[in-house]
Amino acid sequence: MPPSPQGDGGTSRPPLLEIVVPAYNEERRLPGGLLQLCAKLARMPFPAAVIVVDNNSTDRTAEVVRGWPAGPVPVRLVRCPTPGKGAAVRTGLMDTTAPFVGFCDADMATDLDAVDAALGLLLSGERVVVGSRGHAGSIVENRHSRVRELGAAWFRALAGALVPGVSDTQCGFKFFDGVLAREVAALLRTPGFAFDVELLARCAAEGSQVHEIPVRWQDVPGSRFSPARHTFGIVLELGRIWLRLRARPRPAARPAWDPPAAPDPVGYP
Template identity: 85%
Template structure:
């Protein structure tokens, strides 16, 4: 079916909002997530687009994006061979050009109604708006095991030492002023699970406050996180972030990435 005249008009204008979805072997969840997101964005009164970052998947993730039907919300593919969700988000943010940008998880665990709130705050002058499952107004359906909940509690304690005043660094719903997001993304060096901590810490370091908003969040099946397998690597990532933030900038160029111990990070 050919695109509607309204779709032609929307896609002919530069997007006001671009949303990045990092994806590793998401052929099962990505089609449903894209349908939800595109339907939501198509109802909003401004042009927008979606970028899916294929993080070196071995399934049909890239093919799904490449064959996605044309519509009022363009969907395009970026490939990222460096393993890790942090690497994928970095590549996606650096591939944007819109005034406002954000990223979401492919499972769409956060209710998309929060996009309206986030964009309204950005339009009013906020520069960093994130979903928080720790907000008093949030509704959270959590099926995690007790072991995983204990691990999450420990992670929040360590992350709080680097990102003061933020109750939930890991919710996969974050929106930014586009210029700030691209500037911070260029500085990111954490490829794995803890990249959100470095991203938010650098935003705070540059004087941008982080505004947390309540969300409706559902624990979706398919998580690749294992407390036994990934805890040590995550603690090490947090230690590296702490050292990077303490270090003074050096004139010599540093490598863009360090090899991740285990490229975890996808829900």
């Protein structure tokens, strides 16, 4: 069962930290993930909250969140009808109000002990702290096929041209100064797999260095990403990001999103 309320916890004070969890058809993995996340945040010496963004799920994802018992860590539901993890994360970040915010995947593939390191760095003045499986201190358990590993290496090479110096743009564990996150999220136009690249590139364009930290990461079965099905769409997304970051600002009336590059929500683990 989820943690029970302990005193006033974080329920009567504004949270110092809000974590966004994007979710597409996660009724099976989400309960376990929320249990881990809420237990971790309940042990932190400050109030925290969780925002689950239902990304147009067709299963009982929303019901899982609505039925989550009250506890020291509030969990609330936000809906995002636009397909894609990038769209869901943008929606969640825009809905935050806390001084510090972050997002992680519903499968909790990244060990949550890294939250302590991320928050410590944010409190010391860093504005962007991301988990990196490429960090020398990381421990990674990877069950991916050889084809997928080659595709990941190819993607890192392309992403490196847009976000120099960042070894892993795609780890689903990123934390930010809240003001910066909301400002940058408002500019995001990539709904799918490559949204992390645009997010980090825009943070860098605002003058914020991306600080990578080591993580313990375990591959969790159930990935929806397919190199054969999504590679072409990812190339298009990266090309659009490259053009967008170099273009002059457009009028505010522009559409909120580019058309998705793939017919199904991509970017979910």
